[in-house]
Amino acid sequence: MSDIHEYLGAFDDIPGTRVYTAARARQGYHLNQFAMSLMKAENRTRWLADERAYLNEWPMTQDQREAVLARDYNRLLDLGGNIYFLSKVFSTDGLSFLQAVSTMTGMSVEEYKAMMDAGGRSPEGVRSIKGNY
Template identity: 85%
Template sequence: MIHHKDIHEYLADFEDIPGTRVYTAARARKGYHLNQFAMSLMKPENRERWKADERAYLDEWPMSEEQKQAVLDRDYNRLLDLGGNIYFMAKVFSTDGLSFVQAVSTMTGMSVEDYQAMMNAGGRSPEGQRSIKGAY
């Protein structure tokens, strides 16, 4: 007999990938306003308002305090946990004048140079990185 996982079991498996946050529908719902805030930075007038007073600009959005603080801290890993999509968060770091590589390297604890070298060499090995629970 074939065992079919229910949708909740299936989605729970996505939370078991070390260092990876799969952008599920639940994350999208959680991060809706966070991502809308980030997308608002595509407009020059919004970027100017943001740069003038980040906190005041964030307070215009119905985001959780935790989401707002993570934005202010530029804690991109935390923002992904809180429903942020990296492509939307890119609007924040590009407004800060950072490239994708510069911003993403902050998420790894590596220098930009070390991160680039690792990626140019093919990225991280998946060995020992397949399961948080150690099931693999």
């Protein structure tokens, strides 16, 4: 592959994986800045008091705002969110990383923990969205 965009585009063919590229970083800049703002106690207090009003202070897209309010972390990753920044949102909600990430897999916390304790997802199975192999 001679083109960087072609090279990075190949990552979109990995099922269930979202590689955080420069394009995603640009797309999610304000979303991630919002999430990082929750590192400050006073911002967490304001966020918890009125989530919608706090979100309206950030120049995010409507899709990003709706995904934040729904706590749809997979959608937030698609919209440029960085999981490490988004962790500030679920931490503010009182969720551990394990609890939040398990919601992204369709597994219970116990199932997800057992899978990770056993070494993570198997490399066997569907490895390409386009080729379905």
